Amino acid sequence: MNKIEHIGIAVSDLEAAGSLYEKLLNTTVYKIEEVVTEGVKTAFLQSGPNKIELLEASSADSPIAKFIAKKGEGIHHIAFEVDDIKAEMARLKGEGFVLLNDEPKPGADNKLVCFVHPKTAGGVLVELVQELVPNP
Numbered sequence: 001m002n003k004i005e006h007i008g009i010a011v012s013d014l015e016a017a018g019s020l021y022e023k024l025l026n027t028t029v030y031k032i033e034e035v036v037t038e039g040v041k042t043a044f045l046q047s048g049p050n051k052i053e054l055l056e057a058s059s060a061d062s063p064i065a066k067f068i069a070k071k072g073e074g075i076h077h078i079a080f081e082v083d084d085i086k087a088e089m090a091r092l093k094g095e096g097f098v099l100l101n102d103e104p105k106p107g108a109d110n111k112l113v114c115f116v117h118p119k120t121a122g123g124v125l126v127e128l129v130q131e132l133v134p135n136p
């Protein structure tokens with residue numbers, strides 16, 4: 001795990017939350033991207049070396065919809081940058097962590113991602129992210 005790559009925040013209204021975080025962080029949303037496979041619409045802001053990922057549910061069965069219904073808006077997950085997501089997944093499995101997907105899957109912002117079940121990570125939803133290297 002190299003560093004925290006982003007903090008995911010569940011929001012009900014991406015546009016309103018984007019404006020709020022622009023004021024809060026004194027910066028601007030630099031990317032808005034829908035990840036249909038995840039049922040989310042994301043907005044990214046940079047705060048110094050850190051990224052904030054705002055997440056709005058884009059479908060009724062989105063994990064964000066379920067999270068907000070249960071816990072309200074707020075911090076949803078912490079994403080860590082890894083160099084080799086498959087090796088890290090194997091290491092975590094060996095350590096007894098429960099992974100929520102067997103293979104890395106496409107994420108936002110040109111990443112491959114995997115999630116660790118919060119029940120095995122001390123109550124925190126942890127995401128692994130590896131930069132997708134562009135084809136030469």
Ligand SMILES: CC[C@H](C(=O)O)C(=O)SCCNC(=O)CCNC(=O)[C@H](O)C(C)(C)COP(=O)(O)OP(=O)(O)OC[C@H]1O[C@@H](n2cnc3c(N)ncnc32)[C@H](O)[C@@H]1OP(=O)(O)O
Pocket residue numbers: 008035038040042053055063064066067070076077079100106107108109111113115117118119123124125127
């Ligand atoms: C990939 C695009 C983007 C990116 O960065 O590139 C994203 O980050 S997308 C983010 C949205 N996608 C996901 O979150 C995928 C992984 N999440 C899941 O598979 C589910 O949300 C899961 C399994 C974590 C929970 O789903 P479930 O249907 O089991 O919901 P429950 O409410 O029954 O939850 C079970 C249990 O876990 C607790 N929980 C749920 N979500 C979280 C959370 N974000 N942080 C901490 N704990 C969480 C929930 O409270 C339940 O515990 P209990 O004690 O029973 O209340």
Ligand SMILES: [Co+2]
Pocket residue numbers: 006008053077079127
């Ligand atoms: Co994320």
